[in-house]
Amino acid sequence: MPVSRLHALCVLVPLLLGATTVTPPPLGNSQNPYPLDPPPQIGDIVHLPTGIRVSHEQMLEIAGDSRLVYVGETHDNPAAHRLQLDVLQAIAARYPGQVSLGMEMFTPAQQPVLDRWSAGELDEKHFLRDVHWYSTWQSDFDYYRDLLTFARDQQIPVIGINAEKKMVQAVSRRWDELSEQERAALPELDLTDPYHTAMVAAIYGDHVQGEGKLAGFARVQALWDETMATSIATYLQSPQGRGRHMVVLAGGNHVRYGFGIPRRVFRRLPLSYTLIGSRELEIPESKQDRLMNVDLPDFPLLPYDFLTFTRYEDLPGERVKLGVQFEQRAEPATGLSIIAVVEESSAASAGLQAGDVLLSLDSETLADSFDLVYAIGQKRAGDRISLTIERDGVPQEIDVILQPLPVKHGQ
Secondary structure: OOOOHHHHHHHHHHHHHHOOOOOOOOOOOOOOOOOOOOOOOOOOEEEOOOOEEOOHHHHHHHHOOOOEEEEEEOOOOHHHHHHHHHHHHHHHHHOOOOEEEEEOOOOHHHHHHHHHHHOOOOOHHHHHHHOOHHHHOOOOHHHOHHHHHHHHHOOOOEEEOOOOHHHHHHHHHOHHHOOHHHHHHOOOOOOOOHHHHHHHHHHHOOOOOOHHHHHHHHHHHHHHHHHHHHHHHHHHOOOOOOOOEEEEEEEHHHHHHHOOHHHHHHHHOOOOEEEEEEEEEEOOHHHHHHOOOOOOOOOOOOOOOEEEEEEOOOOOOOOOEOOEEEEEOOOOOOOEEEEEEOOOOHHHHHOOOOOOEEEEEOOEEOOOHHHHHHHHHOOOOOOEEEEEEEEOOEEEEEEEEOEOOOOOOOO
């Protein structure tokens, strides 16, 4: 007896409804859906959603279509900062007078100094002094000099977006004891994002300090991202920022996968954005100790829209230290009293002694510690400096040949 199609369907449907559904395994890698063949080389740029290699110019042209371009960085890799400068230059050329630069390295409290810098009112030394560079970001300014000089020369507003240190410390250590005023100053904190939670736990993984410490660490990571997101959204909605394009510079973990700063900005202000990052294919021995031993989860997300492949580089020229511990002289209020001289340092080789007072370096008065730190920071291995010192009340000149100091021990 022939079976009608309707009868066959009536028999099949109950069987299907009662069957156990088998979920097929994921097809490919969601973070790298189109693996490169041949493998990437230094200098390659890949559009991760398609797996297609693109030129530098093509990446910049596409990124320029977005209102926001996030460029993740490895803080101490000059290659990452050259990429950031290239992006900023391209966006500034495409939208002259309509571009701003948001930087993790600064906070809103520093904005008046940043404004003076962008207006061309400060030279480098006075900018670094007034913005308290060496006590806030604590990084060699050489990594950021070209970026910030370009912004100043083009009068591109530099916007401080990060959280203030006092708030970071309070959120980390006194969460249950925050005052009403402190809580009112907090941005809207989303502590429930599963991907952000998993990343924070992975980064914290090597620190066995208890759940309480992990909770504080997680709050701080969220505070940083939420504060930067709030700063960006607030600026772009302000009279000064409305209609502008913005390039945002932040560490890779604040940008990668999009759930750090970008998603939190989008929650506040839905705008088009592009994620650009880099991956180091060559890591020299001198950088091996900088690597974090972190095994991140397999997020079902693309890390970036564009991924560039680079070397992990050192800054050109060996950094040097004078090799002294010192304190500000109380009377008169200029000069630095040497407390101790580091053995086998440049200072020791030149015959400097504890009790000497540093008065000037290359004829520039040393009014305070910043003067010495800045001056030495401009020098490289083999450079000769002339110090005017006071020993036992008698001024004298001492020449010093600067060399690297293996152990960090003052200037």
